[in-house]
Ligand SMILES: [Zn+2]
């Protein structure tokens with residue numbers, strides 16, 4: 522106990538950084554918002570898969586969403602170590618490999634579930650989506666983070682598909698969300714105009730006009746096309 526506290530305070534806790542809001546949202550919405558371990562309670566914490574006490578990284582790829590009771594129960598073990606302890610405990614309950622038996626529903630599929638949520642968290646398209654949409658949000662405390670989480674969940678439930686699973690409508694590198702069913706088109710039946718060819722002069726005039734209207738080039742093009750279509754019979 523004494524040793525653990527010294528290690529935590531001097532080396533490990535001190536190096537921990539506050540995670541950006543979008544990292545929390547990205548983590549807590551994984552596994553449909555449920556705890557990776559029990560798959561039953563809503564996630565409210567980000568568990569370090571490799572424990573901080575074992576030099577586990579304090580970074581998104583080491584996070585698994587968990588409920589508070591599971592996070593506390595797991596303590597400084599990796600999921601694999603926890604599962605081994607649990608198997609030993611089930612074989613020899615009196616030795617003290619673990620404090621209690623996992624319910625069957627939690628025990629079965631534990632490894633596969635952990636692997637699946639790990640893959641979900643590490644998926645780059647998904648991570649980009651959260652960064653693009655919530656990268657600017659900053660929470661001062663956990664209550665504020667949970668408010669962001671609430672609006673994030675509402676936003677996600679408004680899409681017919683998970684937006685990051687739909688194609689990117691822009692192929693060039695731009696650090697914005699351009700997912701088909703999201704910021705790209707906003708409408709599940711929408712189609713994009715493939716290409717518009719302009720001279721250099723026309724193009725810079727177009728950009729200036731769009732800028733003056735406070736619109737992106739794409740939104741401005743869409744507005745012009747819609748206007749033209751409304752005028753046609
Ligand atoms: Zn749990």
Ligand SMILES: [Zn+2]
Nearest residue numbers: 698700703704
């Ligand atoms: Zn978007």
